[in-house]
Amino acid sequence: MEQLKKITLTEQEMPTQWYNIVADMPTRPLPPLNPATREPATREDFYPIFARELVEQEFSTEAFIEIPEEVQALYRMWRPTPLVRAYGLEKALDTPAHIYFKNESTSMAGSHKPNTAIPQAYYNYRQGIRRLTTETGGGQWGSALSFAARHFGMDLTVFMVRVSYGQKPYRGLMMRTWGAEVVPSPSTRTAAGRRVLEHEPESPGSLGIAVSEAVEMAAGDPETNYAIGSVMNHVLLHQTVIGEEALRQMEKAGEAPDVVIGCFGGGSNFAGIAFPFLRERLRGRMATRIVAVEPESCPKLTQGEFRYDYGDEAGLTPLFPMYTLGHDFTPAAIHAGGLRYHGAGSLVSQLLKDGLVEAADMPQLETFEAGVLFARTEGIIPAPESTHAIAQAIREARRAREEGRRETILFNLSGHGLVDLYAYEQYFAGRLR
């Protein structure tokens, strides 16, 4: 019998609970603050734009939260996702390391984002909300929410960072095919957008600005809520299905990872793969390292400051404790649009501060080099975001070879890059630095 290429689970083996790491954190994260009073924000502060059940989850300290049956049924459209042994990449690197990746690119939107898009749409729908707004950077989140909103018969307006809107025309088309409205941000639709355009008519936009626009639109209408693709606790919570599946799959493979790697924008795919493994470590059942990989040009984890900051450019959100480059930071127009965010979510920020996770930064050229090697050895053209995790896995595999250690490396392939091929074209043309 040949060794398995993919370690799979049946639909019956899928996790039925999300994991909330707050329950196991040695230091609980500081509370968000009401921006007006600077007092700890209450659930009520979030109700105007978030479904109540999501706010409950945001504040929860329970370790496990049941996944509603209807969400489980929708997860089964593409989950469980395969855990893949990267034999081809291992061979190309001539490494003694075993490299595994969790393939989250197999969803309808081509990324991990539907894991939270579906429950967010579900809870809002259940509460009678008719319309959602959101922002999107690379477009993965906006695509995922477009399908989810459509499934529950809700309208959706997506504010897409202008530079990504131009770089990734197919992302807008995906969202429209699923029936969403897509608006390049900054736009004239909101006060926040107009203010930016006044000062900088050619503004490339940023996730921070797009969040401001989406939040402003949701806040102005009781039948409209806002949905967010990363950063907040409830989003990271939903993504833990990735790691819960991967835990069972690594067990089936008979291996425990020495290192677990995720690329890092706001924290959602990283937390998704990492938190269940980190729980095992915190509970003394595993000794794995956990590494978050960010772009060199947006280095909040490695060079940011730990302090309270806004989640958006205009300062409409509560203040969150985070590693931040400042909420008015406009990152360079690198192609990993999903990683171009000024701050890190509170949970990961606290874990980093406490030394429980590591951070690494990665130059853009190294990420594309890794992406092309991966495409040619494992067949999947990765999203520019995911190439950051691949590049770190390659660094770890090379280190293992130098040290002569048979390590086990696990990374999250958060998405494929078929809708981001323009970025590869630029790379091949030598136009990237």
Place this chain on the structure above:
Amino acid sequence: MEQLKKITLTEQEMPTQWYNIVADMPTRPLPPLNPATREPATREDFYPIFARELVEQEFSTEAFIEIPEEVQALYRMWRPTPLVRAYGLEKALDTPAHIYFKNESTSMAGSHKPNTAIPQAYYNYRQGIRRLTTETGGGQWGSALSFAARHFGMDLTVFMVRVSYGQKPYRGLMMRTWGAEVVPSPSTRTAAGRRVLEHEPESPGSLGIAVSEAVEMAAGDPETNYAIGSVMNHVLLHQTVIGEEALRQMEKAGEAPDVVIGCFGGGSNFAGIAFPFLRERLRGRMATRIVAVEPESCPKLTQGEFRYDYGDEAGLTPLFPMYTLGHDFTPAAIHAGGLRYHGAGSLVSQLLKDGLVEAADMPQLETFEAGVLFARTEGIIPAPESTHAIAQAIREARRAREEGRRETILFNLSGHGLVDLYAYEQYFAGRLR
């Protein structure tokens, strides 16, 4: 327990043999003819541009042919593919029918094409061939072969039909990311291309012309062979892994299909899903109908003539018995580039002539309408080719509702449309007829 959304197989349950329908055909297909002598072509006529093992398969009358271990290992990169119950689509159609689809969009190239790209590259590599040439219409075949050739360290030149090259820039980028050379056809690289350009400098190209170019280049160099994405017996043979898996999966689901549907260009994805079910019918174990769906604008099955014709525009290939619109037919520039071919493969042509399979034609607008409904209910944006099968499945499901029959419908989702979103843009803009 909820009903399963996906019926899956383990890697251990994958078929280890391809199925060759010639063994079960009541009328064997007429032989190909040497174009010079008009005598039945021999194996030797094919050796200059095809690997010997592939020629063996082309002429074989054995029912089952072993899949080499190395090919099986590569299939495991994405196979077995899921069989999915289209609950969302059923609900939208309010039909008593059960609709299943085989999801071939989960491969690295996003379609069923790697099923034959990998064995073709493998047999050529084993024979010491250094370089392959091929043609591609929609780009799915060219993409798949790009990865396969790269895996075995072979160079690849892809002649891509010019109109598709313009409509689908991302397809060219995929091929380049995997390391292939992509040339819009007709080109000045070959005599066949130059001749077309002389008469029609703005020629949009056709699959027939692109085949001529690829064949001419391969014929001129002993270290170069030609690979083909559809039509020929050995290609259809390799694709039967689709139907062999689907047979096992339908059995797991406890259902037998009343109708099996595939879109039809040259016959590869259609034969892939259909032939194993047709075998069961020919052997008296099943009573399923089999339907091939072609575009209204390229109606060789429904309106073509059954006769000997060339596989390419310039008449470089042997003559094959086929339903054909004439080898110099240039189809309209519809978006289902993979279906724009003048002829049908010999096997399907003979089966159609003998009344063992049915054919239907489909107008372009109905296919996109079906594609958008599928995207919004099942989450997957289908390739323009695959929308033809979906549109037929919808017709069958509506008929079942009218007749009050609880039928079981199975279609092949041959690929996703993420790299073909321009076509959807044109559809939404009302620019398609």
